[in-house]
Amino acid sequence: MTTEQQTLARPPAQQAPRPLPAVAQTSRAGRRWLRETARYAILIVASAASLYPVLWMLTVAMKTKAEYTQHPMSLPQSLNFDNFAAVLGNDDVLRYVLNSVIVVGAAVPLVTFTSVLAGYALARLWGRGGFVILFVFLFSELVPISILAIPLLLTVKEVGVENGALRLICVYSVLMMGFAVLLTRAFFRAIPEELREAARLDGCSEFGVFWRIMVPLARSPITLIAVITFIVLWNELFLAVVLLDSAAGRTLPLGLTEFRGRYSTDWPTVSAALLLSALPTMVLYAAFQSRIANQFSRSTTRE
């Protein structure tokens, strides 16, 4: 570590590599070119594999039924958004969306808030007493609640939570909480203790340290938690299958399977529905990524 620090302490001018003989320079440039080519070749192949099924779905969604049966793989003859309009005009689909919005909209803030509190407490204020609690959260990462679907249903019935949306909100919060608590705990542990002590000396209360210093510092993991929680919960299927008794409370993923059953011969319309269901998470990820990318480039422009 000390040698590294010395290296870093040297003025930047000396860090630049010494001029190399011409031959060495070209071979280095050649290797670099090879590396960049390999990198982009790999990325292009992987991206094609990721993207193709989705693009295919998009082309199908613009076809009529007859067109799809005749040319399943060709590009659509025209930009035709009738299928999307049909999906958006479908009352069932709107009900599924509303159900999903209620459940996910309640669960995301619940998870984020409770887990930041718990993660901070477990990182700082608890010491050894928090070990048992930490163990429970770790255990829930070992055994995700989705595995427990059947006993969970029986428990929820025994406890007497009859409302489907309420069942899902609680269960979904627990589903994501282990991950969120462990992530925030790891983050807060990496923050030097001196920061807290300095703030305390300056007269900041314990809660003030948390609210004014730690939470703003933790903006990036908090965003990460909220985004990932949203994506996972918006897409969650199996727990909804098991826990929802009534057809009225069906969330979007569950609704999609039902929609597929009802329109089993009309794949273009189903394609449109599937694409629309993925739209919120796609948009969210696009927005979230640019923010993370900014942060990343800001930290690397120092070099």
Added chain:
Amino acid sequence: MVTPAMALFLVFYVAAVVFGIALSFFRWNGLEPRRFVGFENYKQLFVDDPVFFTNVKVTLIVVGACLICILPLALLLAVCLSGRGRLLPLFRWILFLPVVIPLAATALLWAEIFNPAGGVANEFLGVFGIGEVTWLGDKNAALWALILVSVWSILGLHVVIQLSALSAIPTELKEAARLETPSVWKIFRHVVFPLLRDSLTVSAALVITGSFVFFTSLAFIMTRGGPVHSTEVLGLRAYLEGFAGLNFGRACAITVITMLMTIVLVGTTLLIGSRRRVEY
């Protein structure tokens, strides 16, 4: 401060674990009074039930195959994505795209791709002159088709996990290493890779638990465990035992066994991952 999180956890998680274990010793169809039967449920599964053996085998194949496919691929792609480059964010977005598509949509999409009557998968094989496959209807192909779909749908998540670990490594460290050796591979092997141990462990653990969970949903929609139980993982078996067989005691016994399996598998992974930790 831990209280709100803990309260939810006690009611909806801890209680489910305890209740599940307790019910696995009962016979119960959901309506009549429960009848205590001791280890009868477990005995039936292990002794008189060849299908259960298949369930366990299929589950282990899924976990193994997902690990072998996802970890190296995610690491490779993360390394390709790291650094600066105008197109890299675009590639990152594309690679993550399958993750944000609802699993239900993924399952339905791929079910249509694997449709033996004019599905895209067969058209694709036709280009290479390979004959038609019934995919989800074939008891040898169905499992691998579903594994392909699960890898497709969660790989991007692990790419991002590895990528964020890569970008968390201070540039100073890599620059210092670069002064020592020009070999990019050596820098990766001796400086970067040890620092990825934690994120790789996390990825591995997530792949294991994830394949228990994701695969259950995929199989639920795409095959319902068929053909001939060839895609019936433990999670799906528990569901079928409960909802189709109305045998909640045995469903809980299967859940308990699943639980023990994940504990052993993830526990082993974490133990391996926590040894020889490196810090700078």
